[in-house]
Amino acid sequence: MLVKYTKHGHIDHIGGVPSHVRKRLMSHAKPSTYYMPEHLVQTTKQSLEIAAVQSETAELATHAYLKPVGPGESIQLPAAYVAVPFPTVHAVTSQGYIIYKQHKKLKEEFQGMESQEIASLKKQGVEVVDEELVPEIAFTGDTTFEIFEKLAHPDLLKVKVLILEATYIDKDIDKQGKTSRTKARERGHVHLQELIDNADLFKDVGSIYLMHFSDKYSSGYIWRTVKKVSLPAPLKGKLYVGNMVHDLGF
Numbered sequence: 001m002l003v004k005y006t007k008h009g010h011i012d013h014i015g016g017v018p019s020h021v022r023k024r025l026m027s028h029a030k031p032s033t034y035y036m037p038e039h040l041v042q043t044t045k046q047s048l049e050i051a052a053v054q055s056e057t058a059e060l061a062t063h064a065y066l067k068p069v070g071p072g073e074s075i076q077l078p079a080a081y082v083a084v085p086f087p088t089v090h091a092v093t094s095q096g097y098i099i100y101k102q103h104k105k106l107k108e109e110f111q112g113m114e115s116q117e118i119a120s121l122k123k124q125g126v127e128v129v130d131e132e133l134v135p136e137i138a139f140t141g142d143t144t145f146e147i148f149e150k151l152a153h154p155d156l157l158k159v160k161v162l163i164l165e166a167t168y169i170d171k172d173i174d175k176q177g178k179t180s181r182t183k184a185r186e187r188g189h190v191h192l193q194e195l196i197d198n199a200d201l202f203k204d205v206g207s208i209y210l211m212h213f214s215d216k217y218s219s220g221y222i223w224r225t226v227k228k229v230s231l232p233a234p235l236k237g238k239l240y241v242g243n244m245v246h247d248l249g250f
């Protein structure tokens, strides 16, 4: 089972669903499960129906499981992973996801005990393990930096990998005297400089992958800009450019 998460209804995100469903269909892969905010389920279903008509492939309308999920809920995944949505701040209703690994640990009172004894306790129905959820990955989708200022989820800044949008990275000022940083906040996005100025917030995050750069930047510009930024200590060695596909001719 392949699981995909949809963060909000803007076409650069939700628009990928019909194309992904078609790829699954063409490669004879089983239907994927697509998790999304509840209000997007019906319209996504309709967009698959339209895509089925447009591409004259009736199965396209049904080769997907669309499931609603929202903050406060969790999704059990294979291999002992759990996904938990959290609200983000964007121009439309949106959410990000934190992926946890489930770890089972022998309860303290049973540590050092022979394995046969533990097995017999288990047989008697004694709960011998504690379950611990370790936050591994967070992906924000489109959001402003506010999700870090007023923490959108208590585990957001404890993850090993943070996949973060950084739509704006330039220091331009437009004709109205507006900086890109101001525009980022107004349009529901993050500016790279907000990350730098609040580096301390990220001291416990393992690594940060930036993505969703504005189409106005070339790949070269993104590389040069992110590379030449002098990073404060809490960010040193952990900032990566996550997706460069849009300008490489693919």
Ligand SMILES: [Zn+2]
Binding pocket: 008, 010, 090, 142
């Ligand atoms: Zn968006």
Ligand SMILES: [Zn+2]
Binding pocket: 010, 012, 013, 142, 212
């Ligand atoms: Zn977007």
